[in-house]
Amino acid sequence: MSDALNKLTILIVEDENDTRKLMHEILKDEFHAVITAQNGDEGLKKFKKYNPDIVISDIAMPIVDGLDMTAQIKQISPNTPVVAISAHSEKEKLLRAIDVSVDKYILKPVDMDELLGVLEIIAKTKIEATNITELAKGYSFNKTKRVLIKDGKEIALTKKELAFITLLIKRLGxxxxxxDIKNVVWIGESVSEAAIRTFxxxxxxxxxxxxxxxAPGLGYKIDVDL
Incomplete structure (x- = not known):
C-alpha cells in the first residue's frame, strides 16, 4: 500500500459494471476508502456525502456525464483532483475536459499500473503539496494529520467536530x-438542526x-479571510 494513498478516500464513477468492480478491487488495497457510483448524478451525490480526496470518472455515462459532473464538483471543491477516463480521444472531448479543469485524461482500456502511478503523482503533487492550509489570524489546518492549529497550538477536537471542520475547510469560502453536514458528520444518524446549532x-x-x-437557514462556512 502506498503511503501517499493509504490515508485518502477515492470516488470511482463508472457505468460499466466490470470496469467499476475491477477498479474497486484493485484500489481498495491502496486507499483508506473506495466509494463507487454508476453515473454522474449518483457520483455528485456521493461526492457531497463522502467528501473524497480524489475522483476518477468515466466521461460517457447516462443521466449526467462525467464532464458535467466534474464541472459541478469543481464548483463545490475546486482543489479536488479529478481523473477522467474515456474510450474516445476526440479533440472536442479533450478541450471540454480542459474547460472543466480535469486534472488528468486517461484513455480506455485503462492500464491499472499506469492509473496507480497517476494517482500517486496526484496525491504527492496536488494533495501533499498543499498539506497545510493557511487560513487567517493565526489559524491553519494540516490536511494529512487532520489537525486544526491556532497560533502554533493544536486544538483538541472530537471525531465529529474534526469531520465538520475538515468538510468546511475543503469547501473554504x-x-x-x-x-451535507448531516451526511458527512452524522452518517446514518438522525440529527435535528437544533442539535447541530448546539454542536x-x-x-x-x-x-x-x-x-x-x-448562513441562516442554509448552513455554515469558513471564510478565506477571517
Missing amino acids: TVVLHD VKRIRDKVGPDFIKN
Missing part, C-alpha cells in the same frame, strides 16, 4: 448546507467565536 456552539467555544460563519 463556500456555504456547506445542513444536509457548532461547542466548537466555537474551542476555536473562537468568529472562525465558523453562519
Whole structure:
C-alpha cells in the first residue's frame, strides 16, 4: 500500500459494471476508502456525502456525464483532483475536459499500473503539496494529520467536530448546507438542526467565536479571510 494513498478516500464513477468492480478491487488495497457510483448524478451525490480526496470518472455515462459532473464538483471543491477516463480521444472531448479543469485524461482500456502511478503523482503533487492550509489570524489546518492549529497550538477536537471542520475547510469560502453536514458528520444518524446549532456552539467555544460563519437557514462556512 502506498503511503501517499493509504490515508485518502477515492470516488470511482463508472457505468460499466466490470470496469467499476475491477477498479474497486484493485484500489481498495491502496486507499483508506473506495466509494463507487454508476453515473454522474449518483457520483455528485456521493461526492457531497463522502467528501473524497480524489475522483476518477468515466466521461460517457447516462443521466449526467462525467464532464458535467466534474464541472459541478469543481464548483463545490475546486482543489479536488479529478481523473477522467474515456474510450474516445476526440479533440472536442479533450478541450471540454480542459474547460472543466480535469486534472488528468486517461484513455480506455485503462492500464491499472499506469492509473496507480497517476494517482500517486496526484496525491504527492496536488494533495501533499498543499498539506497545510493557511487560513487567517493565526489559524491553519494540516490536511494529512487532520489537525486544526491556532497560533502554533493544536486544538483538541472530537471525531465529529474534526469531520465538520475538515468538510468546511475543503469547501473554504463556500456555504456547506445542513444536509451535507448531516451526511458527512452524522452518517446514518438522525440529527435535528437544533442539535447541530448546539454542536457548532461547542466548537466555537474551542476555536473562537468568529472562525465558523453562519448562513441562516442554509448552513455554515469558513471564510478565506477571517
